[in-house]
Amino acid sequence: MSGGLRGTGLHKTHRRGQEEVHALRGVDVAVDPGEVVALLGRSGSGKTTLLHCLVGWERPDRGEVTVPGARSPADAGWATLAVVPQRLGLLDELSLADNVALPARLGGAPDPWGAALDGLAALGLRDLADRLPDEVSLGEQQRTALARALVLRPAFLVADEPTGRLDQELSVRVLGVLRECAEAGTGVLVASHDPLVVAAADRVVRLSDGRVTGP
Numbered sequence: 783m784s785g786g787l788r789g790t791g792l793h794k795t796h797r798r799g800q801e802e803v804h805a806l807r808g809v810d811v812a813v814d815p816g817e818v819v820a821l822l823g824r825s826g827s828g829k830t831t832l833l834h835c836l837v838g839w840e841r842p843d844r845g846e847v848t849v850p851g852a853r854s855p856a857d858a859g860w861a862t863l864a865v866v867p868q869r870l871g872l873l874d875e876l877s878l879a880d881n882v883a884l885p886a887r888l889g890g891a892p893d894p895w896g897a898a899l900d901g902l903a904a905l906g907l908r909d910l911a912d913r914l915p916d917e918v919s920l921g922e923q924q925r926t927a928l929a930r931a932l933v934l935r936p937a938f939l940v941a942d943e944p945t946g947r948l949d950q951e952l953s954v955r956v957l958g959v960l961r962e963c964a965e966a967g968t969g970v971l972v973a974s975h976d977p978l979v980v981a982a983a984d985r986v987v988r989l990s991d992g993r994v995t996g997p
Contacts, residue, residue, distance in 0.1 A: 785850040786814035787836060787863070787938045787969055792845035794831050794992075805831040806842065807992040813938060813969040818960060820980050821973040823989035829973045830868065830942060832989065836971070837865050837940050850937065860885040864931035866941035870923055872915040872930075878902060878922075879911035882930045889934050901929035904959055906952070921947040928956060938969045945976045957982040 794806040805828045813819050823829045834840040836847055838855030852858035864885070872881050879898045886894035902908050905925040915923050924947045931939055939960075945953040957978060960970050964984075972979050980986055988995045 785848075786812050787850070787940075787971070788812050788846075788848045789832065789836055789842075790846050790848075792832065792835055792842045792847070794828075794835060794840065794842050796831075804992050806835070806845075808845070809989070809992065809994055811836070811971075811987055811994070813971045815937065815967050815969045816964050817984045818964050818970045818972065818982060820983035820986045821971060821989065822975070822980065822986060823973075827989040828992040829989055833865075833940050833942050833971070833973055837863060859889065860931075861889055861934040861936055863938045863940065864934065864936035866924075866927050866931045866939070866944050868942045868946075870927040872923055872926060874915055877912050877914060878907060878918065878926045881915070881926060882933050885930060886933045891934060894933075897933050898929070901933050902926070905929050906955060919947075921949075921952065924948065925952070925956065928959070932959070932963060932968075935963070935966065936968060939963065939971070941970070941972045943974055943976075944972060945974060945979060950978065953978050 789811045792806045792809040796803045796805055821829055835842045847855050849855050849858045849863055851862050882901050883894040883898035886897050891897055902911050907925055910918055928944055945956055964970050
């Protein structure tokens, strides 16, 4: 797949009571296949709004998002554009393995269960495959959400604070998995405050007050 995930001239304003909050003010961002990009910024800088626009969960007021192989980000399948949201979005009634396998089943993968177990094993969760989300820690849920996002080996991955609930050892493991995905061709965008993520990234994009402020 040629080309990258692109956001061009993105503007987004939210209403908070009588106040207008300018979350994005003309943001340009790009993620190419095979690279890991860290998105940095303090709380309120616009990081999560930018991620939501890139994956089609919010529409920018102005500007354009392009995803290779999809008419729009909202139309992109999980094999094209996968997401690890902050709230994780695991289904409480499904085991960890079934949560991970779900996109593979919906995507028609030949062995969804096997792919799910492989993904869990890569993140140190194989022994917890049969547990429900509320039977494991938040950090284990977070790694499960990452395994789910990667189960179809997506062209692009957007992850919001994927190491936020992990200790250093587990963060290093997660970043190793993300690097392996990038080496296999996935373009990875990670919003984070974690210095380990910054050190592992190929590029850093910094947001402040809804604007890109520099490399």
